[in-house]
Amino acid sequence: MKRTIGSRTEINDPNNDIAISVKNLYKSFNLPTEQAFGLKQALFNRLRGIKGYKEQKVLKGLNFEIKKGEFIGIIGRNGSGKSTLLKILAGIYYPQKGELIINGNLIPFIELGVGFNPELTGRENVYMNGALLGFSNQEMDKMYDDIWEFAELKEFQDQKLKNYSSGMQVRLAFSIAIRAKGDILLLDEVLAVGDAAFQQKCNDYFKSLQDKKQTVILVTHSMENIRKFCTRSILINNGKILMDGKPDPVAESYEKLFK
Amino acid sequence: MKIPRVLNKKNRILLKELTKTDFKLRYQGSVLGYLWALLRPLMMFAILYIVFAKLLRFGSDIPHYPVYLLCGTTMWSFFTECTAQGIQAIVNRGDLLRKISFPKYIVVVSATLTAVINMLINVVVIIIFALINGVEFSPTWFLAIPAIFELYLLSLGIAFLLGSINVKYRDITSIWDVIVQALFYAVPIIYPISMVANSSTFAAKIILLNPIAQAIQDIRYNLITAETITTWNFIQTPTYIIPIIAVVIILIIGALIFRKKSKFFAEEV
Numbered sequence: 001m002k003r004t005i006g007s008r009t010e011i012n013d014p015n016n017d018i019a020i021s022v023k024n025l026y027k028s029f030n031l032p033t034e035q036a037f038g039l040k041q042a043l044f045n046r047l048r049g050i051k052g053y054k055e056q057k058v059l060k061g062l063n064f065e066i067k068k069g070e071f072i073g074i075i076g077r078n079g080s081g082k083s084t085l086l087k088i089l090a091g092i093y094y095p096q097k098g099e100l101i102i103n104g105n106l107i108p109f110i111e112l113g114v115g116f117n118p119e120l121t122g123r124e125n126v127y128m129n130g131a132l133l134g135f136s137n138q139e140m141d142k143m144y145d146d147i148w149e150f151a152e153l154k155e156f157q158d159q160k161l162k163n164y165s166s167g168m169q170v171r172l173a174f175s176i177a178i179r180a181k182g183d184i185l186l187l188d189e190v191l192a193v194g195d196a197a198f199q200q201k202c203n204d205y206f207k208s209l210q211d212k213k214q215t216v217i218l219v220t221h222s223m224e225n226i227r228k229f230c231t232r233s234i235l236i237n238n239g240k241i242l243m244d245g246k247p248d249p250v251a252e253s254y255e256k257l258f259k
Numbered sequence: 260m261k262i263p264r265v266l267n268k269k270n271r272i273l274l275k276e277l278t279k280t281d282f283k284l285r286y287q288g289s290v291l292g293y294l295w296a297l298l299r300p301l302m303m304f305a306i307l308y309i310v311f312a313k314l315l316r317f318g319s320d321i322p323h324y325p326v327y328l329l330c331g332t333t334m335w336s337f338f339t340e341c342t343a344q345g346i347q348a349i350v351n352r353g354d355l356l357r358k359i360s361f362p363k364y365i366v367v368v369s370a371t372l373t374a375v376i377n378m379l380i381n382v383v384v385i386i387i388f389a390l391i392n393g394v395e396f397s398p399t400w401f402l403a404i405p406a407i408f409e410l411y412l413l414s415l416g417i418a419f420l421l422g423s424i425n426v427k428y429r430d431i432t433s434i435w436d437v438i439v440q441a442l443f444y445a446v447p448i449i450y451p452i453s454m455v456a457n458s459s460t461f462a463a464k465i466i467l468l469n470p471i472a473q474a475i476q477d478i479r480y481n482l483i484t485a486e487t488i489t490t491w492n493f494i495q496t497p498t499y500i501i502p503i504i505a506v507v508i509i510l511i512i513g514a515l516i517f518r519k520k521s522k523f524f525a526e527e528v
Contacts, residue, residue, distance in 0.1 A: 005522065029526060039428045039430045040430075042428065087525070090359070090360050091360035092356075092357065092358070092359065092360045092525045093525055093526055094522045094523070108358075108359060108360070110357075110358045110359070111358050114354075114355060114358040114359055115354075115355055117280065117284065119284055119287045119288070120280065120283065120284070124280070124283070127276060128276050128277075128280055131272045131273050131275070131276035131277075132273065132276075132355070132359055132361075134269045134272070135272070136268065136272050137272070
């Protein structure tokens with residue numbers, strides 16, 4: 001199966017005030033129609049002239065630009081293509097068609113605690129997770145105590161992660177994640193978990209990002225967060241941009257989608 | 260345009276942490292822990308030694324045959340571990356590939372580095388056994404290094420090649436298991452190559468054109484005894500280059516296919 005590839009370029013130009021530029025972005029996935037994970041099935045399909053997969057168009061021509069310092073909220077129903085867009089921006093998926101320019105160092109949080117391993121201790125997991133965020137051992141040494149302080153889990157640091165409750169794991173992961181320093185942050189719904197106290201910490205974190213004029217792209221279903229933190233919002237429906245502008249009107253049309 | 264540096268700081272940190280994690284996890288929950296890195300090949304050697312050297316009386320014409328055998332089994336274990344782990348690496352680390360973007364080869368290399376560490380520990384054991392067995396230290400020992408490196412590059416090439424196909428067709432893992440079983444008998448590890456050479460020179464030559472056999476015989480030649488038959492001293496001048504060319508070709512094809520397919524690992528794994 002032939003697949004074309006669009007372009008994703010990373011630059012670092014401090015004089016350019018565009019952080020992300022997306023032109024004519026398309027993406028589709030080839031979903032196997034039946035169990036095609038195996039040589040036998042692949043061979044049969046080829047002999048019978050069946051493609052063995054169905055093309056699922058997820059993004060159908062997106063165009064937008066994000067300026068430095070903008071706090072963008074991306075909203076849309078389940079399956080509208082938000083997460084796919086985020087993964088393409090993060091460089092995890094390749095764009096199928098179109099042109100993408102990322103200006104500056106981009107840090108994605110598709111999920112909290114990526115690479116966490118239940119068989120390792122809290123300490124080992126912190127260093128592993130830190131490495132995935134691009135921190136060296138020395139940098140991790142410096143912020144190590146702060147991480148545990150913030151997570152309020154200091155006495156558990158040498159326990160295996162499997163003995164942590166899920167709430168404790170999230171707190172630890174969050175505590176590492178907020179140390180990440182990049183020009184652009186991508187957040188995928190990652191902070192929608194935890195109890196009231198944890199939510200407060202998330203809010204404080206968002207607030208601090210807003211105050212710092214950090215460039216953020218947040219995917220969320222919470223219209224409250226959109227109205228509270230975002231400077232601009234993009235509504236995606238069915239793989240296309242339905243609306244792009246001030247948070248309030250965009251959030252309203254999102255809510256209208258369900259009526 | 261700037262060419263991204265292959266092993267920049269971020270990638271190096273990642274490679275180190277992944278390798279450390281792999282190594283720790285391997286022996287997680289076992290009483291003897293890291294000791295198994297030593298014990299497993301030693302036990303394997305003990306079995307082969309009893310069966311082939313003692314019961315079947317192989318290798319009576321080779322000096323220091325027990326160490327010669329140990330050296331062969333260690334290098335063979337290194338090859339099988341390296342390829343098996345490397346082929347599985349992308350699938351095993353699928354969770355990472357789907358969540359962050361980084362050069363995918365890091366995952367494969369880190370998986371094979373665990374095998375490298377195990378092998379290095381075992382080389383120390385071979386050297387101790389060799390000295391006990393009366394092998395004298397010689398500067399030629401260092402000539403074993405390029406042969407070990409060649410074996411590693413071959414494993415890496417196979418891991419890249421089959422690992423990238425394995426993402427979509429998981430049958431590769433099972434097929435490779437069978438191939439490894441067959442290869443074990445095609446490489447002179449448990450039997451001395453002189454046994455084959457005595458009945459058919461042609462067969463011995465074919466066996467020695469296999470890069471795995473060539474590398475292992477070279478390592479034995481330099482480390483244990485100059486009486487080892489190697490590709491170089493057994494095959495005519497232009498032909499003996501074939502194993503080296505094979506390794507280079509496998510590595511290049513593996514790397515190219517891996518690079519092409521790796522763009523879609525996150526979607527397919």
